[in-house]
Amino acid sequence: MTGALTDVLDAQRDEERRRAVRILLRTPLLTPRDAEYALVRRHAGYLAQWFAREAGWSLHTDPGVARLRKVPGDLGDGSRAARVRDGGARAREPFSxxxxxxxxxxxxxxxxxxxxxxxxxxxxxxxxxxxxxxxxxxxxxxxxxxxxxxxxxxxxxxxxxxxxxxxxxxxxxxxxxxxxxxxxxxxDRRVLAVLPVTRRGPSLVDAREHDERLTAITEDLLPDTDDGRNRMIRHALTRRLLDDPVLYYTDLSPEQRAYLDMQRGPLLKRLTEATGFLAEVRAEGIALIDPTREATDFGMPEEGTEGHATLLLAEFLSDRLRAGARAVAIEAAEQRMVELIREHKAHWRKNVRDPGAERALTAHALHRLSALGLVRLAAEDVVPLPALARFGYLEATIIGKRKEP
Structure with missing residues (x-):
């Protein structure tokens, strides 16, 4: 009986830790006003060690705040800007x-x-x-x-x-x-004090260009040894797997790809066991799927006019991808949105019938698809990426004959 109880308590502890990891991935700053703060504080020691070992991220906790200092795996990804959830339409726009x-x-x-x-x-x-x-x-x-x-x-x-x-x-x-x-x-000065996520103070950086400064203030300082280089590669891969919707092999350096080819099994095992995510491995890349949606900031599909329009535009772009198109003109996507508005205007909100509404709906849909790693945006084109194919639909095939009544 004692052994069975111990097993139950261990399983409960492990599930709490997985949930705490997912919570911090989505909300890396928590205060006692947040319901999940107590859970993170309870497992702070384990969480700090796990994030430091696997991703090179530090976790600060004290009686007033819990802060996971996340550094993105891709510093050039501008598709997921800060935004506020409440307020009017303009207030909810992504930060410029x-x-x-x-x-x-x-x-x-x-x-x-x-x-x-x-x-x-x-x-x-x-x-x-x-x-x-x-x-x-x-x-x-x-x-x-x-x-x-x-x-x-x-x-x-x-x-x-x-x-x-x-x-x-x-x-x-x-x-x-x-x-x-x-x-x-x-x-709240405790929160203000932990907001910056930098490895060195910006005033200590001499670089003038934005990209160089961003790299300098977030660069990990590791020893120039084989172990140090492997650790840096592992951290970079883990950050992208945990933080990005899809990791495409074509986006990796030769060193990163070689490391992943050799260590993919153990790496994914550690990440899925600690998070509860499901690993989806394809010829083009890897995605960690969150079945609980607790770590998910952008979902697909979503409810409402924008959510439905995004799903339908994704289907259109997926069909073009299957047909061999390398890129689709944004103008063509807007024209398809005009057709979708005409088809679904009866159950979409009324202002989609306003002149130019298709441009706003298309821009919103493409931004969402870009943030999900399903497309890549260029000046006048949108490039469908392999993961978008999951939103394509084949024609229904009816097997067998329907019995007459």
């Missing part, structure tokens, strides 16, 4: 370059703030910080007089609210945008 700059300026201001701040105070500080010569030379300027700029600042505030860096006390953000009110927040 201007919003990211605004977020950095807001964080710099909050670093010197009192325990409570208002959006009005944040505006004043951002305008002062934005007057820096380096920012001006980059062609970025903020006056906060424009309604769109104030809306962007609200989007930044809502992102910081979702992260726990700000906690709302009173007020309304929309009233601030309309210049009819303001909003008051508490500042």
């Amino acid at each position: 370059r201007r919003r990211y700059v605004l977020a950095c300026l807001a964080l710099a201001a909050l670093e010197r703030a009192e325990a409570q701040v208002t959006l009005g105070w944040l505006v004043d500080r951002v305008v002062v910080l934005a007057a820096d010569e380096e920012i001006a030379r980059a062609g970025v300027a903020f006056t906060m007089e424009d309604r769109d700029e104030r809306g962007d600042l609200v989007a930044v505030a809502q992102l910081l609210l979702s992260l726990g860096a700000l906690v709302k006390v009173a007020g309304d953000e929309q009233a601030f945008v309309n210049r009819s009110g303001d909003a008051l927040y508490d500042v």
Whole structure:
């Protein structure tokens, strides 16, 4: 009886650890206000060791915050920008370059703030910080007089609210945008302190180009030995398998491909056992499938007009891929969306009938497919990738004859 009970407790512990891994992969910053925070804290020792060993990511936990310092496997992937879940349609748009700059300026201001701040105070500080010569030379300027700029600042505030860096006390953000009110927040300094994910301070980097600076501040410092190089390759592969929807062999360096060919079995075994994911290995690459959806940020398919339109456009692009097309003009995708709107307008939302609505629906669908690793976007074309073939459908084949009544 004792042995059976021990087995049950071990199985329960292992499942809790797998769930904690999935939670941190999707939400790498948690505070006690999050329901999953206690679970992560309970298994913090195991999680810190596992993430450090397998992915080279460090996990910080204390009584006020849990922060997994994730470094992307592909620093050039811009398909999954930050976004806020609540608010109007414009607030939910993926963060642009201007919003990211605004977020950095807001964080710099909050670093010197009192325990409570208002959006009005944040505006004043951002305008002062934005007057820096380096920012001006980059062609970025903020006056906060424009309604769109104030809306962007609200989007930044809502992102910081979702992260726990700000906690709302009173007020309304929309009233601030309309210049009819303001909003008051508490500042959580523990969360602010763990937000940056860098291996070295940006001020210590001499590189001027964006890509070089990004690489320099996130570069792992490992010994130049065979073991160190193998560890770096293993971490890079693990990061892409855990964080990216699909790992294509064509995206790997010769060294990474050679390592994966030799270590694929043990590597996938460790990852699937620790996460509960299912490994799908194909001739073109590997995907780790999350059957629980707990680690999934972008799903496919999704509900609503955009979700249905994305699925139908994926079917169209998949058919073109099967027909041997290397690329499809975005104009052709928009034309197909016009046909889909005509066919499904009765059960899609009404504004899809507005002039030009097909462009917005197509852009949304292509962005979602790109983030899922199903297509690659070029200036005027979209390149279907092999994993998109799973969304193609063959003609139904009826086997046997139907019996007459």
